Amino acid sequence: MSSSAKVLGGMVLSLLLTACTGMEMADIEYGILGQQQLDESCVIVSGEHRGYYFGINRCLQNNELKQALHNRIKDHKVLPYTRNTGSYPSYFTKHYITLGNFAEEVPDRFDVWDAYVVFATKGANPYYSGVNCAAGKLLDWYDYRCYDTPNEIMSVSSGGQQDPGSADPLVAPTPLWGNEGVYNREHSWPKSFFLASSASGYCQSKPEITGNSDYYDYRAFTDLHHLIPARKSVNETRGTCAFGIVAANDTHFPRESGAKFGTPAAMANYSFSSIPGCSSNKVLEPPPELKGDIARIYFYIATRYYTEDDCWKSNYQVTKASINLWLETVLRDWHAADPVSADERVRNDWIHRIQGNRNPFVDHPEWINQIADF
Numbered sequence: 001m002s003s004s005a006k007v008l009g010g011m012v013l014s015l016l017l018t019a020c021t022g023m024e025m026a027d028i029e030y031g032i033l034g035q036q037q038l039d040e041s042c043v044i045v046s047g048e049h050r051g052y053y054f055g056i057n058r059c060l061q062n063n064e065l066k067q068a069l070h071n072r073i074k075d076h077k078v079l080p081y082t083r084n085t086g087s088y089p090s091y092f093t094k095h096y097i098t099l100g101n102f103a104e105e106v107p108d109r110f111d112v113w114d115a116y117v118v119f120a121t122k123g124a125n126p127y128y129s130g131v132n133c134a135a136g137k138l139l140d141w142y143d144y145r146c147y148d149t150p151n152e153i154m155s156v157s158s159g160g161q162q163d164p165g166s167a168d169p170l171v172a173p174t175p176l177w178g179n180e181g182v183y184n185r186e187h188s189w190p191k192s193f194f195l196a197s198s199a200s201g202y203c204q205s206k207p208e209i210t211g212n213s214d215y216y217d218y219r220a221f222t223d224l225h226h227l228i229p230a231r232k233s234v235n236e237t238r239g240t241c242a243f244g245i246v247a248a249n250d251t252h253f254p255r256e257s258g259a260k261f262g263t264p265a266a267m268a269n270y271s272f273s274s275i276p277g278c279s280s281n282k283v284l285e286p287p288p289e290l291k292g293d294i295a296r297i298y299f300y301i302a303t304r305y306y307t308e309d310d311c312w313k314s315n316y317q318v319t320k321a322s323i324n325l326w327l328e329t330v331l332r333d334w335h336a337a338d339p340v341s342a343d344e345r346v347r348n349d350w351i352h353r354i355q356g357n358r359n360p361f362v363d364h365p366e367w368i369n370q371i372a373d374f
């Protein structure tokens, strides 16, 4: 095809797509329909969920690709963190089944705990080799424990933790410390990283969503992609400590899952004798089967909130919504060592149904290598 024919073809395609999808010129500028789309191999996205990514120019690189993906996954439906007043309907399963198409409004009562119910009842528990929670059970991401759900969720009375009652560890627990039986909605990207001292930018007080009156980025506060079930004691011990590679285990770890918490090993570009915001000066190394999941969650956050992080914090781990080099190096290694699994895709599908956006790096892990800097 001659270059003039390509340009003409591209213009026609752009007009058609604009007419069909309502995409604006800004989208085109950001690479959803860039000049490289004139090469058909860049337009056609193969693989999972091509409809969701329709129009993404897969030949883009670095910030152009990150911006194009951001434009596609932004503006997700923000769930309340806790909505537990009044009696819980016995027909809870209808809550998500009636979601129907993705554009349908999530029922008012559907909160993050309900999403946990969905993960448990729909088998979206990430797989540990040798441990798979029975149907209706929720897997702790850092530990070998399967929590009962949804009954305890239906009676939840605290906004930040859940007592699983008859917790059902497949490996006999050895209670080592307090709060052994309570689990949390763990912000794997610590929530204090998007906590502001006053309302500014995207950080606003939204108590109906966050459950308190602090000035969080309320969208990230309940973003299901990075919220993971974790035992309260582990969550609190981690605090804002980074994910990383452990050299010497803490006395509480390793647990049977292979998760570790302890003194950091030597990591490329990592040189911190004292870790701000992490009083124990330690790092958390997830179980091997979840290292890639955690990595792809971080790449999602860095993309979802790209250019929308004005009120976010910077520290030794992150620069607002960007991941600092040493941590990104670790996460890329983990991504390579633990490829996307079927359970990870199931979880992504359900989050899509609930909040309307996807983690593109679960669907297209090859895009991670096209972005040099998250």
Ligand SMILES: [Ca+2]
Pocket: 288, 289, 290, 291, 292, 293, 338, 339, 340, 341, 344
């Ligand atoms: Ca995995």
